[in-house]
Amino acid sequence: KNWISFSHMSVDRSIFPFDSWLACEHTALKRSQLELNDDSSRFPQGIYSVRQTISRFLSVTRGVKCFPEQIVLGGGTQFLFYILRQLFDESTLYAMENPGYRRIYELLKMEQMRLKTIILDHKGISINLLRKTNPNVVYVTPSHQFPSGVVMPISRRIQLLNWAAESENRYIIEDDYDSEFKYQTDTIPSLQGLDSCGRVIYFGTFSKSLLPGLRLSYMILPQHLLKKYREKCSFIMSTSNALGQLTVQQFIDSGAYRKHIKHMKQVYIERQKKLIKHLKNRFGSLMTMHGANAGLHFTAAFDTRRTIDEIAHRAKSCKLELYNLKPYCLDGSYLYSKPAFILGFANLPLDKIDEGVDRLYYSIYQ
Numbered sequence: 001k002n003w004i005s006f007s008h009m010s011v012d013r014s015i016f017p018f019d020s021w022l023a024c025e026h027t028a029l030k031r032s033q034l035e036l037n038d039d040s041s042r043f044p045q046g047i048y049s050v051r052q053t054i055s056r057f058l059s060v061t062r063g064v065k066c067f068p069e070q071i072v073l074g075g076g077t078q079f080l081f082y083i084l085r086q087l088f089d090e091s092t093l094y095a096m097e098n099p100g101y102r103r104i105y106e107l108l109k110m111e112q113m114r115l116k117t118i119i120l121d122h123k124g125i126s127i128n129l130l131r132k133t134n135p136n137v138v139y140v141t142p143s144h145q146f147p148s149g150v151v152m153p154i155s156r157r158i159q160l161l162n163w164a165a166e167s168e169n170r171y172i173i174e175d176d177y178d179s180e181f182k183y184q185t186d187t188i189p190s191l192q193g194l195d196s197c198g199r200v201i202y203f204g205t206f207s208k209s210l211l212p213g214l215r216l217s218y219m220i221l222p223q224h225l226l227k228k229y230r231e232k233c234s235f236i237m238s239t240s241n242a243l244g245q246l247t248v249q250q251f252i253d254s255g256a257y258r259k260h261i262k263h264m265k266q267v268y269i270e271r272q273k274k275l276i277k278h279l280k281n282r283f284g285s286l287m288t289m290h291g292a293n294a295g296l297h298f299t300a301a302f303d304t305r306r307t308i309d310e311i312a313h314r315a316k317s318c319k320l321e322l323y324n325l326k327p328y329c330l331d332g333s334y335l336y337s338k339p340a341f342i343l344g345f346a347n348l349p350l351d352k353i354d355e356g357v358d359r360l361y362y363s364i365y366q
């Protein structure tokens with residue numbers, strides 16, 4: 001039998017419009033030969049006209065307010081984070097959510113940055129603990145907290161912005177990951193769009209809405225950090241390839257992007273609904289779910305005496321690709337009272353859901 005995947009890592013290539021992507025790449029190649037081979041493609045922030053398209057599209061979809069000049073394109077979120085770090089001095093204290101995005105945690109640790117983790121409550125990062133920790137820079141994922149799936153409500157966003165505005169050297173890094181897919185709640189405006197003091201550094205990526213292999217991500221710097229970036233980092237050449245940038249621009253400007261997101265939402269919402277129905281039928285009160293209001297995964301904790309490792313072993317033996325929350329519990333503390341897992345449905349076709357739930361049941365209870 002074949003593998004069935006609850007992975008949250010990738011998107012479903014079967015619904016990606018490769019034909020229209022190819023047409024956009026063809027147009028980009030024909031139209032933008034200038035940008036492709038002169039030094040504008042090495043511009044550290046990425047091609048200007050691409051940044052104009054992204055700035056327009058973010059203002060419509062996320063209420064982000066920025067000039068193309070404030071956008072820095074890069075080959076991945078981690079790389080942009082690495083660049084951003086150069087703008088702050090060694091004494092900067094960073095804080096991030098726990099559970100949280102381990103790849104950023106490990107990056108800051110590797111750079112020997114001062115780093116504290118802050119646990120969540122049901123509205124996202126705990127404001128009380130944030131005040132106690134008193135960092136200079138706090139990294140949050142408000143759209144669909146990674147990995148717990150909490151959607152940060154407006155009230156908590158305002159509290160966070162007020163915290164940042166209270167003192168000079170305070171910033172919020174808003175990683176707007178997984179912001180394309182909202183279900184029950186309608187779109188909540190970005191922190192960046194609500195910020196009137198220039199304290200929010202906005203991160204975004206095309207890895208979820210297009211393809212992870214594209215490696216095109218972006219950060220938006222407030223004016224005074226942009227000035228510092230240009231003084232310190234403008235010798236670093238662009239790390240996102242020009243053809244990828246120009247193809248994304250064509251894909252967005254032609255309307256194909258909006259159409260693709262709409263299509264993906266329809267497909268994913270149907271899968272999520274069917275998956276949740278089957279899970280509830282099968283597991284009932286043995287399972288508690290969180291974070292299903294948005295994104296391409298939610299989490300589920302199970303009442304069982306089996307350990308996470310035993311469950312992981314059994315899942316593997318029945319060819320079920322299943323990720324648990326242990327790797328995202330930073331600072332070595334497992335934050336859950338029961339075995340908890342990430343249940344992604346981006347790579348789970350409708351006709352595999354039944355079998356997938358059966359294999360999950362086998363892994364945990366049989």
Ligand SMILES: Cc1ncc(COP(=O)(O)O)c(CN[C@H](CF)CCC(=O)O)c1O
Nearest residue numbers: 008009076077078101146175177205207217
């Ligand atoms: C919170 C968060 N911010 C950004 C990205 C995107 O980074 P990039 O493609 O480099 O732009 C991810 C990507 N997360 C992984 C892919 F889904 C899964 C988790 C894992 O890395 O283990 C992420 O979780």
